[in-house]
Amino acid sequence: MTITIALPSKGRIKEDTAAVFERAGLAISAIGNDRSYRARVDGLEGVEIAYLSASEIARELAGGSVDFGVTGEDLVREGMADVDEKVEFCARLGFGQADVVVAVPEIWLDVETMEDLGDVAADFRARHGRRLGIATKYWRLTQQFFSRQHGIQLYRIVESLGATEGAPAAGQADIIVDITSTGSTLKANHLKVLDDGVILSSEACLVRARKQGHEGDPRIRRIVEAVRSAVASGDG
Ligand SMILES: Nc1ncnc2c1ncn2[C@@H]1O[C@H](COP(=O)(O)OP(=O)(O)OP(=O)(O)O)[C@@H](O)[C@H]1O
Numbered sequence: 001m002t003i004t005i006a007l008p009s010k011g012r013i014k015e016d017t018a019a020v021f022e023r024a025g026l027a028i029s030a031i032g033n034d035r036s037y038r039a040r041v042d043g044l045e046g047v048e049i050a051y052l053s054a055s056e057i058a059r060e061l062a063g064g065s066v067d068f069g070v071t072g073e074d075l076v077r078e079g080m081a082d083v084d085e086k087v088e089f090c091a092r093l094g095f096g097q098a099d100v101v102v103a104v105p106e107i108w109l110d111v112e113t114m115e116d117l118g119d120v121a122a123d124f125r126a127r128h129g130r131r132l133g134i135a136t137k138y139w140r141l142t143q144q145f146f147s148r149q150h151g152i153q154l155y156r157i158v159e160s161l162g163a164t165e166g167a168p169a170a171g172q173a174d175i176i177v178d179i180t181s182t183g184s185t186l187k188a189n190h191l192k193v194l195d196d197g198v199i200l201s202s203e204a205c206l207v208r209a210r211k212q213g214h215e216g217d218p219r220i221r222r223i224v225e226a227v228r229s230a231v232a233s234g235d236g
C-alpha cells in the first residue's frame with residue numbers, strides 16, 4: 001500500500017511545512033521536474049508526497065484519498081462532519097495560527113457575548129422583518145457553534161467567498177464568522193469579536209485519515225513520530 005502525504009503547494013503554510021519535514025529528517029525529492037506536484041520521501045519506500053492547496057488537502061482527507069495531510073485545523077473541521085471519527089490530529093505544528101471568530105459591528109455597544117447576540121437574534125425578525133444574517137465561508141462551524149453550543153436557531157447564513165469582513169458594511173449580512181490573526185482586518189471594518197466568540201483557535205496540523213491498514217504499519221508510526229519530535233525540538 002502506498003502512503004500519500006498531502007502537503008501545501010502554495011500559500012502561507014507552504015514554507016513552514018517544508019521546514020518541519022526537513023527538521024523531521026523526512027527529506028523530500030521531486031519526481032520528474034521541479035514543477036511536479038508529486039515527490040517521494042528519501043529512504044521511505046512506498047511513501048508519496050502530493051502537493052495540493054490547503055483547502056484541497058482538507059477535502060482529500062475527508063474523501064480518504066490521502067493518508068496524511070498538513071493543513072489548517074479550521075479547514076479540516078469545516079470540511080467534514082464527525083471529524084474526530086474520520087481523522088486524527090497527530091501534531092500541532094506551531095504555525096498558521098488563526099482564530100475563527102464571531103464578530104459584530106463595533107457600534108452594537110450592548111452586544112458583548114453570545115448570550116447578548118442570542119437576544120438580538122430572537123427579536124431580529126420582529127424589529128427588522130428578516131432573520132439575523134451571518135456572512136461566512138465556515139457554515140458548518142457556524143451552525144455547530146450557534147445552534148448546538150449556544151441554542152441560537154434564528155439566523156440565516158450568507159455564504160461568502162471572500163472579503164467577508166466587508167459584508168456588514170455592504171448590507172449583505174449583519175455579522176460575520178471569519179478567521180482573524182492580527183485583528184487588523186476586523187478593526188479596519190469596524191467589527192469586534194464577542195467576549196466568548198472564539199469558535200476555534202486553529203493552526204497547521206499533521207492530520208491522518210483514519211484508515212484500515214494504518215495500524216501496525218511502521219511507516220505510519222515513523223512519519224508521526226518524526227514530525228512530533230521535529231515540532232518538539234523546534235519549540236526549544
Ligand atoms: N491571516 C490569515 N488569513 C487566512 N488564513 C490564515 C491566516 N493565518 C493563518 N491562516 C490559516 O492558513 C490556512 C490557509 O492557508 P492559505 O490561505 O495559504 O491557503 P491557500 O493556499 O489560499 O489555500 P486555498 O487556495 O486552498 O484556499 C488556513 O488553515 C488558515 O487558518
Ligand SMILES: O=P(O)(O)OC[C@H]1O[C@H](OP(=O)(O)OP(=O)(O)O)[C@H](O)[C@@H]1O
Nearest residue numbers: 162165178179180181182183184185186
Ligand atoms: O486578522 P488579520 O491579520 O487582519 O487577518 C485576517 C484576514 O486575513 C485573511 O485574508 P487575506 O487577505 O490573507 O486573504 P485570503 O483569505 O484570500 O488568504 C483572512 O481571510 C482575513 O480576512
